[in-house]
Amino acid sequence: MTKHSEEPKRRRHLMSMRKPALKWQDALPSGNGxxxxxxxxxxxxxxxxxxxxxxxxxxxxxxxxDLSRHLPEVRRLLAEGRYREANRLYPDKLREADYIVQTARFHPGFDLKLWTETHYAFREYVRELDMETGQVSVRWLDGPIRYERRLFVSRSDDVIALVIRADQKEAISVEMRLEPHDLKDAVDKAGRPLELPFSFESAVQEEFLMITGKRLREGTEFGALARIAAVGGSRTIRGDKLEITGADEVLLLIRLFPNGDSRAEMPNLKxxxxxxxxxxxxLFERHQSEHRELFLRAELDLGASESERAGVNEQMLLDAYAGEASPAFMERMFDYGRYLLMSSSRPGGLPANLQGVWNGSYAPPWSSAFFNNENIQMNYWQAMPGNMPETMLPFFDFFESLVPDMRKNAQAFYGCRGILAPLFASPDSGLKKNLQPHVVYWTAGAGWLAQHFYDYWLFTGDREFLRNRAVPFMKECALFYEDFFYEGEDGYYISSPSNSPENWADGSFDGAREISVCVNATMDFAVAKEVLSHLCEACNELGIEPENVEKWKAMLNKIPPYEINEDGAIREWMHPDLKDNYHHRHQSHIYPLFPGLEVTEETHPEWFEACRVAVEKRLVIGLKEQTGWSLSHMANIYARLGEGDRALECLEISGRSCVGDNFLTYHNDWRSQGITMKSMWGFSAPYQIDANLGWTAAMLEMLLFSAPGIIKVLPALPGRWKQGSIRGIQARGGVEVAIRWDMEAARAEVRLRSSRDQWLTVKFPRAIRQLDCTGGCRDSSYGPLYREVFVQRGQELKMEIEFDS
Structure with missing residues (x-):
């Protein structure tokens, strides 16, 4: 073997397994975005x-x-408490108009199959992913010969590269073929076989494997080509297989074309x-330098030993079943979320869908589409604090491309200007297509997407982005609210029809706990308030649109204040008919606290406490309704509340129930131990990448909170994370942060580097005995846990803190 194939000395970001995958969901992923x-x-x-x-x-x-002429009717029904009739109205009108449509589905590419000659029962098997480089390797001992396969998806050359090696000459004999992905994955939600909407043709040449698929509905083609280069050995074509015998090394270079004419595309690929x-x-060296630079911008150390970090996934999950996730497991999940996002979201491409860029299902759950009532946002919560801003760019490109369709939605559904986002979309269409009431009546999606546009400005300070992309998108949202909201008798806005994502209100009306349509979902107003506030701030920053700023301020004054129910929880619906239903996984009414920045303990202590009560009801009363993504969401909320042990508990519940052997996450019922024990879609619970990415976001929130002008150091540090460090994370305001802590010794060190001169309020997790600071530092009006520090552009400010024991 070459020097490159030797066992890596650095095991900091490796994921090791001791058995192969039996199905595609258990395979190890590599990607270049x-x-x-x-x-x-x-x-x-x-x-x-x-x-x-x-x-x-x-x-x-x-x-x-055109449904807009029916808007007065649906509002009248809701005002009269006839919720069941209102729930059916728009969906029935769509059916009457024969609006039977379909969102596109993300579908598999192909399988590369390799048949390797073996002579002995294998020993010393390991399957491994190096997240620092994106390389997947498989190694084993066959008698006296050690074999390995290595694969990566190149960021620099846009190619999938696979090498097969052995530590003896002429030891590699392998057959290979490109073929359609395994047809056992062509099943519907109930596990019934699907009629495959593709036809396939494959061919073999001495140096190439090729396959073309044709989409029978659309008539479009897609394909893959593999170039084979071998050192030594002989080649034989056997039907649709290529056989190589007695080689020293075999290299495959593979590219895919997703759409086009194969007669033109195959020569181009060749x-x-x-x-x-x-x-x-x-090729690997060219790729890994680019991959490593992005992956290593931020790094977490929770004090795991090197032997713990060398542990295999299977054992880590078994240990997690005892109830406490090890520091090594948490480090690996943190790394994995970073790795998966950067491997499935790249400038110039599409954002990460429900499965990133990996899919083996011909009918993926929920079409693997881009869902904006939670999932796509969760995919990107970690991007900015995790120091990977370029992964956000596909998100912005994609949703800007849907603006024309979203304008059609707003006009056709409600006769409004501006944009109305579909609950989910595919690359070809942003029209509302699904007829389920909770999809039909969902209006807050575009405003929630707008949060990411403004957040990009807060983190980067990119004024051109603010002017040319964030403000135009937010203005489209504001136009919709201007036309859609109407004033009630008390002078406050009414949002009708409304929906709190996928939940159903309790109450005494016909259809309680069954129907989706409602009035005045708290989330509607939280999102609208955020959009209008951000617009005012952005335009003031840029010195533009003073007349619109006054209009938006007047609109803000008409948004009703949040309400608190008899349990002390923030209400999910601000309407007397609609009572809170805690038995649900969505927690959209907590939006002002998270993912929003409106409610903090400093600004709104009463609402802050009401959000705490609300999420507690979900974890206790509503625990059985939780799943992978909702537990990640809940962990983020607890982190915002400063409750690190509760945040960690949410992740640990997920680790015991919603994480597969390869650490991909599932939409799985926590009570059914093991991913495959509760079949929800075909033969398995659905794999969804959002919980993976939301897990990393939660860990970032536990270690650093930021809002304009304030950061909180270790705001939700679990008691078990006594020592550790994190570097390279980003705070709003253009500040890079590094933290090292030892809570047993009651010490911490914080380093800040800012892109501009500014005063920052810093909150510390415990009472301060002594603080040494290399820059300006003064007391804060918030109290003894806070300090105000002055950070100069480009210069590091260092704080060494001793806490009271």
């Missing part, structure tokens, strides 16, 4: 699933019928593959 590969890791018959972010099919689109050097190590 555009293409993805999943390595099963079998020795004798290997499968590598190949994906591309632009593989979508099945869209059916029609012009939207030309590009032939232009690359047939040298795995050279």
């Amino acid at each position: 555009t293409m993805g590969a999943m390595v099963y890791g079998s020795i004798q018959e290997e499968t590598i699933l190949l994906n591309h972010e632009e593989l979508w099919e099945g869209s059916r689109t029609k012009p939207l019928p 030309e590009k593959l032939l232009s690359l050097p047939p040298d795995y190590d050279m």
Whole structure:
């Protein structure tokens, strides 16, 4: 073997497993943000699933019928308490107009199959992912010969590279083929076989494997080409397989085209593959330097030992079943969330969908679409604090591309200007397509998306982005609110029809705990208030649109204040008919606290406490309704509340129930131990990447909170995380932060580096005995846990803190 194939000395960001995958959801993922590969890791018959972010099919689109003339009727029904009738009205009108449409589905690419000659029962098997480089490796001992396969998806050359090596000459004999992905994954939600909407053709040449798929509904083609380069050995074509015998090394370079004419695309792929050097190590070095720079911008250390970090996934999960996740497990989940986001979201491409860029299902759960009532936002909560701002750019590009369709939604559904986001979308269409009431009546999506636009400005200080992208998008949202909201008798706005994502209100009316449509969902007003406030701040910053700023301020004064129920929890619906229903996983009414920044303990202590009560009801009364993504969401909320032990508890519950052997997360019932014991979609609970990415976001929130002008150091540090460090994380206001702590010794060190001169309020987790600061430092009016410090542009400010014991 070459020097490159030696066991890595640095084990800081490795994920190791001791068994191969039996299904695609258990494979190890590699990706460059555009293409993805999943390595099963079998020795004798290997499968590598190949994906591309632009593989979508099945869209059916029609012009939207005009429903706006029915808006007065649905509002009248709601005002009269006839919720069941209102719930049916718009969906029935859509059916009457024959508006039967379909969101496109993200579909698999192909399988690369490898059949390897074996002679002995294997020993010393390991399947491994190096998150620092994006390389997946499989190693084993076959008698006296040590074999390995290594794969990565190149960021620099846009190619999937796979090498097969052995530590003896002429030891590699392998057959290979490109074929359609395993048809056992062509099943519907109930596990029934699907009629496959594709046809396939494959071919083999001496140096190439190729396959083309045709989408039968659309008539479009997609395909893959693999170039084979071997050192030594002989080649034989056997039907649709290529056999290589007695080689020293075998290299495969693979590219996919997601849409196009195969007669033109295959020669293009061939030309590009032939232009690359047939040298795995050279290609890897070009790739890994770019990958490593992005991955290592932030790094977490929770004090795990090197032997703990070398532990295998399977054992970590078994240990997590005891109830306490190890520091090594938490470090690995933190790293994995970073790795998965950067591997499935890249400038110039699409944002990460429900499964990133990896999918082996021909009918993926919820089409694997882009959902904006929680999931797409959760995918990106970690991007800015985690120091990966470029991963946000596909998010902005995608939703800006949907603005024309979202304007059609606003006009057709409610006769409004501005934009109305669909609850979920695919790359080809932003029209509302689903007829379920909770989808039809969802109006807060665009405003929630707008939060990320403004947050990008808060983190980066990019004024051109603020002027040219954030403000225009927020103005579209504000236009919708201007036309959609109407004043009640008390002078406050009414939001009708309304929806609190996927939840159903309790109460004495017909349809309680069953229907989706409502009036005055708290989230509607929280999102609208945020959009209008951010617009005013942005325009004042830029010195533009003074007349609109006055209009938006007047609108803000008409938004009703939040309400608190008899339990002391913030109400999910601000209407006397609609009582809180704690038995649900969505927690949208807590939006002002998280993911919003409106409610903090400093600004609104009463609402802050009401949010705490509300989330506690979900974790205790509503625990059985929770799943992977909602537990990640709940962990983020507890982090905002400063309750680190509760945040960690949420992640640990998820770790015991919603995490697979390869640490991918699932939409799984926590009471059914093991991912495959409760079949929800075909043969398994649905894999969803949002909980993975939300997990990392929660850990960041536990270690650093930031809002304009204030940061909180270790705001929700769990009691068990006694020592640790984190570096490279970002705070709003353009501040990079590094923290090192030892709570047993009652010490911490904080380093701040700012992109501009500014005073910052810093809150510390415990009472301060002594604070040494290299810059300006003074007391804060907030109290003894706070200090105000002055950070100069480009200069590091260091604080050494001793806490009271």
